[in-house]
């Protein structure tokens with residue numbers, strides 16, 4: 412998190428992590444097209460011809476809150492392919508929160524697990540305790556066949572510390588809910604660590620409601 416007290420501006424870094432082809436870049440694309448022109452910046456993507464992220468994508472979003480504080484979100488994706496581990500670790504630096512994008516297909520269960528372990532290892536290598544990092548999980552590609560059932564996801568949700576969201580990122584379904592969930596988790600941690608309410612006079616509950624209103628307004632009719 413970066414704070415510019417004079418400009419009353421707060422910048423939060425959120426990272427979309429997960430195995431190759433799980434839909435991280437697709438999430439950012441959907442947020443970009445669901446967002447209003449005033450709030451979103453340009454989506455920067457760096458890809459090979461096969462849709463594979465080589466380095467990272469970045470989407471800036473800015474939002475005004477009633478308290479007068481401007482909130483800038485910088486959304487990053489990491490490249491999921493195993494060989495790009497050093498890049499993932501780099502992108503993960505100074506992250507305030509992580510959305511782990513899992514692929515719902517049964518065939519991808521091992522890839523999800525390996526990537527999740529890789530996330531924890533890279534957090535540790537960056538000197539961050541994974542237990543303290545706000546993380547939420549999205550099970551994407553709910554439109555495909557042979558996916559983990561809703562019941563299975565419910566039981567995973569019961570066992571895991573991280574909140575679980577479902578999505579079809581290619582259609583924009585669940586994408587904003589995931590982002591809002593990520594912001595909620597992240598804000599809770601930042602509030603605890605930095606006392607933002609005291610410093611900026613922002614009530615976190617009210618702020619979340621404002622952000623939710625803005626983001627949901629932008630995505631109305633596009634999500635189920």
Ligand SMILES: Nc1nc2c(ncn2[C@@H]2O[C@H](COP(=O)(O)OP(=O)(O)OP(=O)(O)O)[C@@H](O)[C@H]2O)c(=O)[nH]1
Pocket residue numbers: 429430431432433434435436437438462463464465488489490491492551552553554555578579580581582
């Ligand atoms: N059917 C279906 N396909 C999806 C969905 N989300 C993404 N895809 C497809 O999955 C492929 C990979 O999506 P990307 O967003 O590029 O995946 P990524 O996680 O950024 O992959 P890397 O950059 O290699 O880590 C693309 O062909 C997407 O169109 C979804 O919800 N349903």
Ligand SMILES: [Mg+2]
Pocket residue numbers: 435436437462463464488489490491
């Ligand atoms: Mg990508």
